[in-house]
Amino acid sequence: MTARGMTTASRTVTGTSVGARLGGIDAARGLALLAMMATHVLATFGSDAQLTPTWIGLAFSGRASALFAVLAGVGLALSTGKQQPVQGPELWAARRGIALRAVVVGAVGLCLGGLEVNIATILVHYAFLFLCVLPFVGLGAKRLLVLAAAWMAAAPVLAYLLRPWLLSAAPPLKLGHNPGWEDLAAPARLFGDLFLTGYYPVLQWIAYLLVGLAVGRMALSKTAVPFLLLAAGTVTAVLAKWLGLVLMEDWGGRRALEARIGDPAYPLDSLLQVNLAGVDQSGSVWWLATSSPHSGTTLDLLHTSGVAVAVIGACLLLGRLGTWLELDLLLPFRGIGAMTLSLYTAHVCVMAALHGLPLAPGWTVEGVYVAQAALMLVLGGFFARQKWRGPLEWVTHAANQLGRRRPSRARRPARAG
Secondary structure, three states: OOHHHHHHHHHHHHHHOOOOOOHHHHHHHHHHHHHHHHHHHOOOEOOOOOOOEOHHHHHHOOHHHHHHHHHHHHHHHHOOOOOOOOOHHHHHHHHHHHHHHHHHHHHHHHHHOOOOOOOOOOHHHHHHHHHHOHHHOOOOHHHHHHHHHHHHHHHHHHHHHHHHHHHOOOOOOOOOOOOOHHHHHOHHHHHHHHHHHOOOOHHHHHHHHHHHHHHHOOOOOOOHHHHHHHHHHHHHHHHHHHHHHHHHHHOOHHHHHHHHHOOOOOOHHHHHHHOOOOOOOOOOHHHHHOOOOOOOOHHHHHHHHHHHHHHHHHHHHHHHHHHHHOOOOOHHHHHHHOOHHHHHHHHHHHHHHHOOOOOOOOOOHHHHHHHHHHHHHHHHHHHHHHOOOOHHHHHHHHHHHHHHOOOOOOOOOOOOO
16 A cells, blocks of 8 residues: 555545544534533522523533434444444344343433432433434334324323322332432332433433434445434434524513423423422423423423434544544543443442531632543543553443344264165
């Protein structure tokens, strides 16, 4: 190969694939983790009576976790054939691998559920999302996009109808805490919380993985696709948020919901901007018209999916820019993104260790966040340079490989003629 050919090949590896993975996808996953950590550590509401939203809450609440979920779908698509989804025995093998990987992730999540921490952990929901999309991993991009649109339209309505029924049970089918191993003894309450009444309702969140699968089935290595993702995601996000504001402010939705709540402890104006997860969204169909973070409505799903797709497009474009400049601009972020399970688990453990304790002299919550983020950037960059997996990623990879392994058929002895 000529020197020019070697340079071209090197650029191809750096710009479009790192260890057979798109570096921009890992970088987006790293950004998602850092943004989720910001909502865990830093205040999303002010301390005043009106709960004035902070810029952290306005920027990241609902969007960071949605980006994390969409990227889960992208990862599934990249590991099951990219543009051409695997079929037949290979598809079934891939599904087995994904299922075993989900079991590992769910087990880690259940272990974290036993910690005292003021964080709504996502891993158990994440594992069930993997299992729920197994029937769809063999579909192409167009079918996935149609299915995602239909899911976004139907799932919030179904959740709105079913949620009051689950909450009216005795006792209510809602945990009120992170799922842990002890909750396996009450499966009805556990599944009710995971799918409908909890912080990350799987019923609606399946839409995020469907969007991610569709994105992963696109030709991400082509120049035009990242631009398309950035443009389409931005337009979708803006239109969904604009429509939500029109319905709430101009068509009377907010006034109707404020009359429904009637509790000054829940200033609806602030909650609509940052987080509706703690509000009982029942009794008025106007709840379905909001575009608020963690409302699980059609407009919320559209807006947060649009933001996620736009971020993925931007990260892919930054990866291409780094290729052109012959610089790995995304190295620390894609390093974090390649070991998010290990780093997310470590972050939750650190916050659990600090839970209820006063900060050491000279420390602030901002300092706690910056210290964790800086350490992750250093570790991520080092692991990426060494091409190492994180410790928990090794376990999930082994589980995936075990599930994909097909038993060898024993040869039958030849019959004598």
